Amino acid sequence: MNTPLRRVGLAMLAMVALLLANATYIQVVDADDYRDDPRNQRVLLEEYSRQRGQIIARDGKILAHSRATGGRYEYQRRYPNGPMFAPVTGYYSLRYGSGGMEHAENEILAGNDPRLLVRRLSDMFTGRDPRGGHVRLTIDPRAQEAAYRAMVERGHRGAVVALRPDTGEILAMVSVPSYDPNQLASHDGRKQERAWIRWNCDPDSDSGCREHGNPMRNRAIQEFYPPGSTFKLVVAAAALENGATKDTKVESAASVVLPGTRTSLSNFAGTPCPGSTLEAALAHSCNTAFSKLAAELGADKLRETAENFGIGIDDLEIPMSVVPSHLGELASDAELYQAAIGQRDVRLTPLQDALLSATIANRGMAMRPQLVRELLAPALSSLDEFEPEELTGEPALSAENAEVLRDMMIKSEQNTRGAGAYSHLKIASKTGTAEHGARPKETPPHAWYTAFAPYDDPKVAVAVIVESGGKHGDLAATGGALASEIGRITMAAVLEGDQ
DSSP: OOHHHHHHHHHHHHHHHHHHHHHHIIIIISHHHHHHOTTOHHHHHHHTTSBOOOEEOTTSOEEEEEEEOSSSSOEEEEOTTHHHHHHHHOEEETTTEEEHHHHHTHHHHHTOSGGGHHHHHHHHHHOOOOBOOEEEEOOOHHHHHHHHHHHHHTTOOEEEEEEOTTTOBEEEEEEESOOOHHHHSOSOHHHHHHHHHHHHSOTTTOGGGGGGOOTTSOHHHHOOBOOGGGGHHHHHHHHHHTTOOTTOBOOOOSEEEOTTSSOEEEOGGGOOOSOSBHHHHHHTTOHHHHHHHHHHHOHHHHHHHHHHTTTTOSSOBSSSBOOOOBOOOOOSHHHHHHHTTTOTTOBBOHHHHHHHHHHHHTTTOOBOOBSEEEEEOTTSOEEEEOOOOBSSSSOSSOHHHHHHHHHHHHHHHHTOOSSOOOGGGOOEEEEEEEOOSSSGGGSOOEEEEEEEEOTTSOOEEEEEEEGGGTTTTOTTOOHHHHTHHHHHHHHHHHHHHHO
16 A cells, blocks of 8 residues: 555544544533533423323322323423412423422432333333332422411511421422413423513512512522521520429519620610520520520520521432521620521521421430432332431430420510411421611511420421511511411411321
8 A cells, every 4th residue: 555545544534533533522521511501492392291290299199290282292290289288299391491399309200210220121112101200298288388378478588498397308498489381391481481580580670570578599598587586495405414404593684784895685675684694695685694694695696506406508409409597607605696586697497497396396305307208100100208317316405404405495485476376286396586687777577486295295396487587578577476377377287187
C-alpha cells in the first residue's frame, strides 16, 4: 500500500474511532442529562404515554391519579380537592416538572423503580400497557380537611401539622394559602405559565402579588419561625433532666435585665408570675422564669436536649426535605435569656414544633416523621411498608420526666383561651406568641399552639402557627386566642376517626 492511501486509511479509522467515542459519551456519560432535559420531547412523550400511579391517603381516598386524554400526551394528572392536599401531593407538570410527593416518589409513580423491574419486563413481553406503582400516605383525610377548612374559613395564613406520637406518622400537613396543582397539570402551556407566575412571584418586591402569599411554599416543612413560648417545653425538659422538679423555685419578677445590657425582658402584660415554681411558670408562661432557668442550665445542656427533640437535624426527609430548625449561637447569657422564650435566633418549622408535643406524649422519645405508609405495585401488592423509627436514638427526657412535663402541660391547657376546649379531648398543650420582623413591637406576632391528646393515652400531637396576628393583623394576638381552636379541631377530627 502506498503512503497516500495509508494516510487516508488511518485518517478514516481515526474519524470512525472519534465517532464511536462521541456516540458512547452521549449514550452513556451524558445519557442522564439528555434524559432529564425538559426540551427532550421523546422523554415527555414516553412519560405521558404511561399511566402514572396514584397517590392515596391512609384510608384509600385518592389524592392524585392520571386520566386518559386521547391526545398527543396520553395521560393528564388530576388532583381531587387539589388545594387542600397540595402541600402533600405537590404537582406534576409538563413545563415545570414535579414537586412534593410527586417528586419525592417519582420513581415508583413513574414505574421506574427497580422493585418494579419484573412488572416492566412482563409488560414488554405481553404487550400490556406499562403503569406506575402507587404511594399510600399516612395522611388522615378527616384531619387534613378539618385543619385546612379551619385555617381558610378564618382567613389565616400559616400551617398545621398533626402526628401520631408513637410512630411519627404525619396525619395532617396543611399550608395556607395553598394552590391548585390541577392548573399546573394542564396540557395548556399558557395556563401552566399563568398559574406558575401568579404563585411564584415575590410578595416582598411585587405589590401586585402579595395577596397570593407564596402559596407553593410548604410552610409546614420549608419555612421556620421563632416559636415563642412553645420553646419553653424544651427548656423545661432540660431543667427536669438536670435535677429540677415541678416544685423547683424559679424567678417570678415581672421583668429582668438581660445580662451585660440595659435592656429589660418582661412577662406578658408586664405582670409578676402568679407562682414561683417551675410548674406555675409553665402554666402561666412566665418569661422571666424561663430566661433565668436557661442561663443557669447553660448553652450545652439546652442544646443537648434540643437535639434529642430533633432540633438541628439537617438531613431530615419525610421523604420530602425538611429545612433544619436551629437555636442560633447561644454565645452569651443575654442570648440564652432571649432564646429561652423562643426568640432571638431560635427557629422551628411547624413540623418540629409538633415534634415537641409528640416527643413528650411518647414518654420522651422522638420518632422520625414519615408521610409514606406503603409503596404498592400497579396491581396493589405491597412493595415496602413503613416501620416506626426513633429519630435520634436518645430520649429528649426520661419517661418519668415526660409524665411530669405532661402534667404541667395539662395545667397550661387549663389556662389557655380559645374555642374548641371540650373536656372529652383531654388535652395537654403549650401556646406561644412570637415577635418577628425588623420592627417587632409594631408587627403583629405569630400565634402558636402545640398539644397532644388524649393526655392519658396519646393518639395525636399537633402544632399550629397563625402568621402575623391572623386575618386582621392583631398586634395583641396570642396563641391561645388564634391557634388553639384550630389545633383542637384537628385533634378532634383524628380522635373521632379512631372511634
